[in-house]
Amino acid sequence: FFNGKYFMALSWIAMVVSAAIAATSGEVSLTGEDAQGIFFSIGSHLSGSPTLSLFINLALATAIGALLLILNKVYSFVRSVTDLLASAFFLLTAANPLTSYTLNGGTALALMVAVGAFYTFASYNNKHAQRSIFLTFTVVTFCTMFQWEFVLLLPAFFIGFCYMRIMNWRSVTAMLLGIFVPFWIVLGLGIASPSDFNPFFLSSVWDELDLTQARLLIVSVAVTALAAIALTVVNLYTIISYRLQLRVYNVFFMFVAILSIVAMCIDYGELHMFLPMLNLCLAV
Numbered sequence: 001f002f003n004g005k006y007f008m009a010l011s012w013i014a015m016v017v018s019a020a021i022a023a024t025s026g027e028v029s030l031t032g033e034d035a036q037g038i039f040f041s042i043g044s045h046l047s048g049s050p051t052l053s054l055f056i057n058l059a060l061a062t063a064i065g066a067l068l069l070i071l072n073k074v075y076s077f078v079r080s081v082t083d084l085l086a087s088a089f090f091l092l093t094a095a096n097p098l099t100s101y102t103l104n105g106g107t108a109l110a111l112m113v114a115v116g117a118f119y120t121f122a123s124y125n126n127k128h129a130q131r132s133i134f135l136t137f138t139v140v141t142f143c144t145m146f147q148w149e150f151v152l153l154l155p156a157f158f159i160g161f162c163y164m165r166i167m168n169w170r171s172v173t174a175m176l177l178g179i180f181v182p183f184w185i186v187l188g189l190g191i192a193s194p195s196d197f198n199p200f201f202l203s204s205v206w207d208e209l210d211l212t213q214a215r216l217l218i219v220s221v222a223v224t225a226l227a228a229i230a231l232t233v234v235n236l237y238t239i240i241s242y243r244l245q246l247r248v249y250n251v252f253f254m255f256v257a258i259l260s261i262v263a264m265c266i267d268y269g270e271l272h273m274f275l276p277m278l279n280l281c282l283a284v
């Protein structure tokens with residue numbers, strides 16, 4: 001039952017109901033300052049309308065669950081036909097309304113990991129995967145211009161591509177060009193100037209949430225992080241028994257989970273930004 005589509009449907013409904021109640025109750029709010037990127041800023045409601053923000057966030061969360069299922073169907077990195085990947089992600093999203101009721105950068109981060117995993121996995125042992133590397137780092141670098149937290153994906157995908165056994169001097173060149181080209185375009189076309197640079201700064205979670213919501217978020221993050229670490233340790237023996245290619249695929253999600261936890265400890269004012277990405281890794 002837990003591996004099937006009925007449980008996945010119930011999990012999705014739970015996520016939708018949780019987000020809808022959070023959005024309409026008036027008890028949950030995530031305000032604070034606009035998100036800062038390297039050059040640009042974006043508001044707390046990325047779509048402008050709170051209602052539209054709710055629907056878009058739920059649509060993206062649904063897409064992330066679907067991408068996890070497709071990813072496993074194509075690459076079979078858990079060596080099992082199961083819908084539990086999506087079900088677990090939907091339940092983890094429902095567990096914290098602060099990350100489910102409005103569109104935010106955290107959902108975009110998780111979506112980027114899910115989409116980027118396709119390019120990363122497809123490049124396994126392919127010495128001519130420079131296009132995938134260039135495209136991945138170009139898109140991630142563009143995103144960092146709107147939200148600093150996307151910088152975390154640069155080391156995440158670098159480690160991922162290294163473990164895919166494809167990093168040579170051409171791959172490194174493609175990576176560096178992928179990071180350089182977005183700045184070349186934005187600065188060269190006059191879309192932004194060096195004076196628009198927004199330095200990265202750490203804020204306190206207490207400044208953005210009231211005491212009750214902050215406690216909810218911190219407890220949720222702590223439980224999710226401990227569960228991710230515990231399940232990683234428990235599954236290590238099983239993963240070691242996989243052939244090399246499948247081990248590499250699973251290690252990618254382990255590293256993303258570790259980087260997410262480290263980022264939460266450093267950028268503790270943006271805990272909710274990294275929680276969806278950690279939820280994705282925990283679901284895997």
